[in-house]
Structure formats: C-alpha cells, structure tokens
Amino acid sequence: MLTLEDLRKQVPNAQLLGESGLVPIAYLLTDTRKLLGGEGALFIALAGPRHNGHDYIETAYEKGVRQFIIARTPKKIHADAIYLLVDSPIAALQTLAKMHRAQFDLPVIAITGSNGKTIVKEWLSKLLSTEKVVAKNPKSYNSQIGVPLSIWEIKPKHEIGIFEAGISQVDEMSKLADIIQPTIGIFTNLGSAHDEGFQSRLQKLEEKLKLFIHCKSIIACADQPLVYEELTQKFDQSQLVLWSSKKGHAYQIDYEKTGKRTIIHVQAADEYFQFACSFTDHASLENITHAIVTALHVGISASHISQELLQLAPLSMRLSLKSGQKNNLLIDDTYNNDLAGLQIALNFLNQQSAHKSKTLILSDLLEAGMNPSELYQQVAEMIKASGVSKLFLVGQQITSYQHYFDEIPTQTFEHTEGILASGSLDTLQNEIILVKGARVFTFEKIIAYLQEKVHGTSLEINLNHLVHNLNFYKSKLKPSTKTMVMVKAHAYGSGSEQVANLLQNQRVDYLAVAYADEGIALRKAGIHLPIMVLNVDEATFDLLVKWELEPVIYSLKIFKSLAAHLKDSPLGIHLDLDTGMHRLGFEPAHIEELITLIHAHQHLNIKSIYTHLAGADEANLNDYSKEQLDLFEWMSRRILVELPYRPLLHALNSAGILRFPDKQYDMVRLGIGLYGLEVNGMAQQELLSISTLKTTISQIKYLKKGQSVGYSRKGMLHRDSVIATIAIGYADGFDRGFSNGKALVSLNGHLVPTVGNVCMDMTMIDITGISAKEGDEVIIFGPQNSLKALADAIDTIPYEILTGISERVKRIYFEE
Numbered sequence: 001m002l003t004l005e006d007l008r009k010q011v012p013n014a015q016l017l018g019e020s021g022l023v024p025i026a027y028l029l030t031d032t033r034k035l036l037g038g039e040g041a042l043f044i045a046l047a048g049p050r051h052n053g054h055d056y057i058e059t060a061y062e063k064g065v066r067q068f069i070i071a072r073t074p075k076k077i078h079a080d081a082i083y084l085l086v087d088s089p090i091a092a093l094q095t096l097a098k099m100h101r102a103q104f105d106l107p108v109i110a111i112t113g114s115n116g117k118t119i120v121k122e123w124l125s126k127l128l129s130t131e132k133v134v135a136k137n138p139k140s141y142n143s144q145i146g147v148p149l150s151i152w153e154i155k156p157k158h159e160i161g162i163f164e165a166g167i168s169q170v171d172e173m174s175k176l177a178d179i180i181q182p183t184i185g186i187f188t189n190l191g192s193a194h195d196e197g198f199q200s201r202l203q204k205l206e207e208k209l210k211l212f213i214h215c216k217s218i219i220a221c222a223d224q225p226l227v228y229e230e231l232t233q234k235f236d237q238s239q240l241v242l243w244s245s246k247k248g249h250a251y252q253i254d255y256e257k258t259g260k261r262t263i264i265h266v267q268a269a270d271e272y273f274q275f276a277c278s279f280t281d282h283a284s285l286e287n288i289t290h291a292i293v294t295a296l297h298v299g300i301s302a303s304h305i306s307q308e309l310l311q312l313a314p315l316s317m318r319l320s321l322k323s324g325q326k327n328n329l330l331i332d333d334t335y336n337n338d339l340a341g342l343q344i345a346l347n348f349l350n351q352q353s354a355h356k357s358k359t360l361i362l363s364d365l366l367e368a369g370m371n372p373s374e375l376y377q378q379v380a381e382m383i384k385a386s387g388v389s390k391l392f393l394v395g396q397q398i399t400s401y402q403h404y405f406d407e408i409p410t411q412t413f414e415h416t417e418g419i420l421a422s423g424s425l426d427t428l429q430n431e432i433i434l435v436k437g438a439r440v441f442t443f444e445k446i447i448a449y450l451q452e453k454v455h456g457t458s459l460e461i462n463l464n465h466l467v468h469n470l471n472f473y474k475s476k477l478k479p480s481t482k483t484m485v486m487v488k489a490h491a492y493g494s495g496s497e498q499v500a501n502l503l504q505n506q507r508v509d510y511l512a513v514a515y516a517d518e519g520i521a522l523r524k525a526g527i528h529l530p531i532m533v534l535n536v537d538e539a540t541f542d543l544l545v546k547w548e549l550e551p552v553i554y555s556l557k558i559f560k561s562l563a564a565h566l567k568d569s570p571l572g573i574h575l576d577l578d579t580g581m582h583r584l585g586f587e588p589a590h591i592e593e594l595i596t597l598i599h600a601h602q603h604l605n606i607k608s609i610y611t612h613l614a615g616a617d618e619a620n621l622n623d624y625s626k627e628q629l630d631l632f633e634w635m636s637r638r639i640l641v642e643l644p645y646r647p648l649l650h651a652l653n654s655a656g657i658l659r660f661p662d663k664q665y666d667m668v669r670l671g672i673g674l675y676g677l678e679v680n681g682m683a684q685q686e687l688l689s690i691s692t693l694k695t696t697i698s699q700i701k702y703l704k705k706g707q708s709v710g711y712s713r714k715g716m717l718h719r720d721s722v723i724a725t726i727a728i729g730y731a732d733g734f735d736r737g738f739s740n741g742k743a744l745v746s747l748n749g750h751l752v753p754t755v756g757n758v759c760m761d762m763t764m765i766d767i768t769g770i771s772a773k774e775g776d777e778v779i780i781f782g783p784q785n786s787l788k789a790l791a792d793a794i795d796t797i798p799y800e801i802l803t804g805i806s807e808r809v810k811r812i813y814f815e816e
C-alpha cells in the first residue's frame, strides 16, 4: 500500500506539511461533490479552468478527509491532517497512479482511436469476464485525470485490465502510456473528433500511437490506409495483430447480414470461427470485431465468446430521473449492478433534491472475483456514506448479509415479485428513490409500479448535453466572468428544479426566474444559489424576504413601494436599465431620481445593474446593439460613482455572448443556448440538442381514397391511406397550426406529415408505406428532426414551442 511519504520521494520538490494522518492511501478524490471514502481518503486539489480544488480543501476536511495533495499552502493547517505540497498536483496524481500500476503484473489492454473506445471497452470486458476478473475505467474516464483515477482501481483480485485513453492535444498520450503501461493495444479507428487540437490528422494519429510504444501486440483494422501505413512503419511486423476484410492479415473477417442479425466469419491462420450478433450497422460491427479479435488473442474460448455476443446490447449506461406517484422522484438504473455502477448512481442520488429523504431499492450485485462478505461490507459502507435513510434489499445473496446494513431501516425480499406484492412500495411518498438492480431482477417492474401514470407523451432531457452546452458558453467567457442562467418558465420548459439542481452542482453563479413563486419552488427544492426575480409586484414583497429572492427593480414606483414596504430590513435588488428594448426598465431621464432613492434607502443592496439587448441575435442590428451598450455604460457609470460598493454589471444573453465577446462586463445571462438552441445558427454546430418530445401511436386505420380524417373533414384523402392516431394534441403544446401537413414528425426513421386538424389530445399522421404498429414511438422533435424546423413551419421561434409544452407531459431526465 502506498503512502504520501512514498509519493514524496518520487515527485521533485515535494514537501510534506504536518505529520499526523499518514495512512496508506485507499481512495482518491478530486471533487468534493462526490461521496467521500473514509480512512485513507486522499484529496488532490486540481486547478480547472474555472474552479480550483484549493478552494474546497476545507469542505473535504469537514467531510473527513485528512490527506491532501496541494500546490500552495492552505490558509489553515489542521493538526490532524497531512499535506503534500507539490508544483503540480495533476502530475503528482499521475505519478501516484504510475506507482500503483507498477505493483501489478497483469496483462493490460489499452484502447484508443477516435470513436468507439467506450463501447469496445465495455463489450470486450463482457467477453473477457466469462473467464477472467477484469479491471476497467468506469464510464469513459479516459482523460489526463480520468485515466489515473481508473488505474487506481486495479486491485490484487484482477486478472486483466482494459483501459481507454483519450487525448485532445499533442504531448498528452505519452503520459497516459506511462500510467497505463499496456501490454496489448487496440486502435479503434481514425475520425474527425478532436481534429482542432492538432495540425493534421497524421499528427493526431502519430500522437495516439504513442500509447502502444511498449505493447507486445497491437490490434487494429488494416482497412484504413493511413492507419495501416503508420502502423507498419512505426511497429515491428511481429507486434501487429491486424484484421481485414481482405486476405493476408492475421484475421480475415466477413460479415453476412441476415435480416436482424449478422453472422461474423473469422478466418485465422489455421482456424475458422463463426459468431452471430444482433447488430447490423457498420459502426457496431467494427466495434464488435475489435472485441472478438482481442478476446481470441488473449485466449478466451470461442464458445464463451459466442454465448456472450448474443447478449450484448446497445450500450445504455444511462441513468434516468422520472417523476413517480405521490410526489416521489425515481432514479431508474436497472441496467447493471456492480460496485462502480452503484457508486455512480449513489453520487447521482446525492446530487438530487436536498429536501427529500432518500430511499434505495437494491438487488444482489454482480461483481466478479470478490467474496460476498467483503463485497457487501463495502456496499454497506458506500450506502452509509450516501445519506440513504431507507433501504429495500432484493435477492437471496444480499439479504443474507442484511446485518451489515442494520444502521439503516431495512426491508428484505428474496424476489422482485415479493417486493411488488408486499405493499411496502405504497408507503413511499415525497422521497427520492434510487432503483438499482442487475438485469436478471427485472426492476423495470418496480419502476413501472412507482412511476407516475400519465398518457404516453414525454419530454426527455439529456443532462449530459445540458452540461456540454453550459461548458461551451463558459469556454467563450473570460475566467473572471460570472454566469447567470435563466431558468424562467420552468427552465424553458425543461423543468426548473432538476435543471437548477444540475446548475448548482455545476457551480454557476446566479439563477433567474420570471416570478417569485418559481423562485420559491427552487428554494423548496434545496437550491441555495442567489436567485434574481424578473417580475415582482407588491403582493410578493414579504415572500421575497422570507425566501431570500432578489427582485429586479425596473421603475421608480416599484422602488418606492418596495422601500416603504420593507422599512429597514435589508434586501438584495437588481436594476434593469432600458437602453432600447423598451419593455421594462429605467430610462435615462429617471437616473437622477433613481440615485436620490438609492441614497435614501441604503438597506436596498444593489447586487447588479443590467440591460437587455433587443437584437443580439441579428447581425443587421449590431449598430443598434452597440448604441444600447454605450448607453448602458453611460447610465451604469452614473449610478456606480454614487455607490460605496460595486454591483455586478451585465448585458449579454446567449446570442450576445457569441456576438459581443468584449462586452461581458462582470456576468452574462445564459438562456436558450443552454437548452441547445440558437436562433440564428451562430453556434448550432457546437450545441447539442437536449430535449426530445416523444409520443406513441394509439391506433392505426386503413382508409380509402375519398374518406376524410378528423374534425371538419379537413383531412381529405386523395389515395388509399394508412393513418395513425398519436397521443399528443394542442393541450400538450402541439400547436394547432401544425394541422394538415404543416408538421413532419419522425416514425421509425421516416418523416411523416400530420393529416387533418390537430385535436385537443390527439393528432393523426399519414404513415402510408411505412412499417409501423400500434404502440410504436413517434418523435415530435429531437436530435434528428429539429425543433427549429418545427418552429419555422408555423412561423414561430423555438422558445415558444418549448415553453408551451404543457405540464401534463412528463419530463424524464437522463444522465449517461
């Protein structure tokens, strides 16, 4: 076991501060929001572009951590803690991982390439697990930080390791190669991902291949010419294990597609194998072939590979968050259940609504190579640290270790049917419930039982994409610029509590809502970020104080009435200056009287001063925008000189962030861009769509030419037609303007038009010639058929459609 003292000897200029607390390092932590291990936890203070781990050292200490790697001396040195002071904490983390790796003598497979790394890793690990105990990266932890954290997870029980390595610029790969020390390499393929970090694709390839310098064998497909050429130049013939659709390489592969399946013929030097899988697309077959060839190469028997292959499913590592009955929130994670997966799910649980009590429904774990007693002891530790207050255990194995969990009120069941029949699920209310089961336990049934039952239309929100979009806009900001996110109108229809919670975890600086009651709902959901309220009136003044909400003051009248109402009690406020939007706000003529009021009522603390641009999204209004910004600078300066303190200044919305990078002032106000939309396409390439509106087919009818569909007989059929009725109407927010072919929706990969008038709860679509059945999913908008196109069809903007999706449409949140 390694200690900080062992590490000190290997890191140049490293110095230990304090001497107590030196115990073998057991867990590595870089993020205090994640759950913490107990004794042996080590916190590494990493500096990111916006957040610095050094600011969280005290938080980590409070959570029980006593060992730290730091780059500058902390304000407070605790007597019972120990600190390793180094030049670069990330380099120290990498050295530590390298030392850890060197303690194990096992075959390690390293995967790199542009696409498919995670899938190849997961599928290959399934094939290898039939005969060996496998160590691998959780999810796609493949970066300069993710790889060392993953390597740290190698334990004596492991017989083989599989780690993926991803890079985005030069000089990164040799560091990862030193850490992973792979004996076998897999190169998946070369594509365009991360091109921008390199001068050429060749340079990127050369950099990636550095991973394999010490590998005994390298597995790759010989059919990409550039890849083939580089591999044969850089490496010795004896190292290369190539597969190809042509003759002359170690493995010749032939795909035979038979409807829903593919038979893979594998011809090796003196052996022939045949495997079947349920994939037919090119990318999946390429990934599967890498997995098969590697598994054969390390000696896994063909019969084990065959058995596993048929069970491989498209990778779904998605956690989803759904609303349950009785005001419960459900986290659905019924795909797999091993230790790493449980930890990820518990972290996710821990980041949700602070105000609900937490319940966990957990099945037996499938974790190879660990004796059950040790396994469940560890599970119990993790659960205790996660704040779960009620536990349901399902399965013969886990229930026999029930005594480990006795600090938490626990109910046990041998089978899933038992918990469903028991009635105990009916007692859950106002809770957040994590449902985590291995596949064989079919916990989908528990989800179905607990889930809110509404009609078949749902809006799916991809939380990873939301974070991606947030980071895209943050990358456009100076490090000192703060971010306010507009979560008004239920976060543009996406659900304000969940979105706000995510933003709070992502450490944005401010939130803004339209009305006080939206702000109150956020406070009740445990959001403690400062919240600005755009529209206030006298009726809500007391609530603002009670819930610490900060109103926007936009007129002399409302300033006076708020000041009079509050008497002397303090409140943070924001000033809206009207520089040309002509909606709300103080005009230049109001400034002097405003200043008099500010002096007279100093208990009103001005947190910020802002203006809103009328045409940030239109290039032809640039001059107008610049005039607005000039006026804003003049008006705000006039107020600032009167104040003994300095409020934040801000002006830019999503489009403004891209158009006026030098006008960020102290903060920006991000809105629609976060939700993956852009009015004029300035960043549409980089943004990811976050929402998918889905419904289902209720009925299919076969109608004759001359018959009509729907109200007023508007849908006259000019040919024999197949018509499907779908479960969405204008009451769900599917605008009546979409009637009679105005909208195209997606069904099994085809775009199909509406027919007849949209009804209140239903719409008919023409599916003539398309194979479909009742119950099939219909996508109203999503990554493939864009919301923008739908909005254009009825001359509106995406904002209106998104915010018009009615409350009865259930929101489902995914995290990958």
Ligand SMILES: *Cc1c(COP(=O)(O)O)cnc(C)c1O
Residues within 6 Å of the ligand: 486, 534, 612, 652, 653, 654, 655, 669, 670, 671, 672, 673
């Ligand atoms: C809604 C709103 C924004 C955000 O605008 P987007 O175009 O969605 O980025 C910014 N500021 C104010 C005052 C707003 O009302």
